[in-house]
Amino acid sequence: MSTWPMIRRALPSERSAVAETVATAFAEDPGWAYIFGEEYERLASLFVAALFDLRVDSQNVWVTDDLAAVAMWDAPGKSDAASEDAETVWARYHVIAGENAFGRLAIYRDAVSAASPQELHWYLGVLATHPDRQREGLATAVLAPILQEADRLGIACCLETSTAENRRFYERRGFTQATEIILPGGPPTWWLHRAPTHVASASPTD
Numbered sequence: 309m310s311t312w313p314m315i316r317r318a319l320p321s322e323r324s325a326v327a328e329t330v331a332t333a334f335a336e337d338p339g340w341a342y343i344f345g346e347e348y349e350r351l352a353s354l355f356v357a358a359l360f361d362l363r364v365d366s367q368n369v370w371v372t373d374d375l376a377a378v379a380m381w382d383a384p385g386k387s388d389a390a391s392e393d394a395e396t397v398w399a400r401y402h403v404i405a406g407e408n409a410f411g412r413l414a415i416y417r418d419a420v421s422a423a424s425p426q427e428l429h430w431y432l433g434v435l436a437t438h439p440d441r442q443r444e445g446l447a448t449a450v451l452a453p454i455l456q457e458a459d460r461l462g463i464a465c466c467l468e469t470s471t472a473e474n475r476r477f478y479e480r481r482g483f484t485q486a487t488e489i490i491l492p493g494g495p496p497t498w499w500l501h502r503a504p505t506h507v508a509s510a511s512p513t514d
Contacts, residue, residue: 313449318360318369318378325375327356333436338495339470343413351405355413358401359433362394370450377446380434381454384463419491420468423499430458432467451481458504465502470495478502 318326331352334340344351359380363369368381402410424431432454437447458465465482468489469475475486478500485501 313377313444313446314373315370315449315453316373317367318364318371318375320364322371322375323357323360323364324353326360326369326371326378327353329375329438330356330378330434330436332438335439337470339416339468339491339497342470342491342494343416344409345412347405347409351409354401354404356434358397361397363433368454370453372446372450376441377437377450378434379432379447379450379454382431382433384428384430415492416494419489419494419497420499423468423487423489424466425464425501427464429464429466429501430454432465435467447477448481455481455502458502462504464504466500468497468499470497475500 334352335348340352341348344355360369363380363382366383366386368383370379370381371377405413432451435447435451437444455465457463467478467483469478470491475498482502482505483500485503487499487501489497489499491497
């Protein structure tokens with residue numbers, strides 16, 4: 309008999325394990341292949357660790373208790389780039405990645421930013437399930453806390469994806485508005501928007 313997985317916020321000490329799960333899950337992702345080129349094995353875990361460092365203190369990294377699935381979010385009105393530590397984190401990654409890989413990341417981030425709406429929204433930067441644990445409902449479970457919070461407050465959720473399979477997964481979970489992201493030299497990529505299922509009667513900033 310299956311049981312719904314336990315979902316919680318990640319701990320700082322789980323950085324390496326989270327990075328391994330995400331890097332393994334995205335090994336065949338065309339968007340990440342664009343960012344890392346032939347250096348996926350060297351850079352992917354380090355990149356995920358940087359994303360983790362920028363989000364874990366704000367408690368916006370959600371995991372299954374066994375770390376088989378991970379969701380990393382930016383809260384409405386904020387982004388990893390707005391963190392006080394962001395400049396240091398990305399400067400450190402820049403040195404490790406080198407000019408070519410970091411330049412591709414910058415192009416990717418600029419293209420995503422251009423598609424991002426001005427409205428307040430939760431941004432799903434990472435959703436990953438370890439390949440050995442896919443199709444167990446873990447991704448759906450780890451999304452649930454923020455989707456429920458967004459619905460409670462009447463706030464949209466957004467993300468980008470570069471695979472049709474992922475797009476279908478998200479459409480089944482309410483991400484039905486798609487906008488093409490222009491990624492020079494990159495794969496077809498879409499910005500997906502999920503309207504809240506409940507419109508709050510008061511502003512979420514009140």
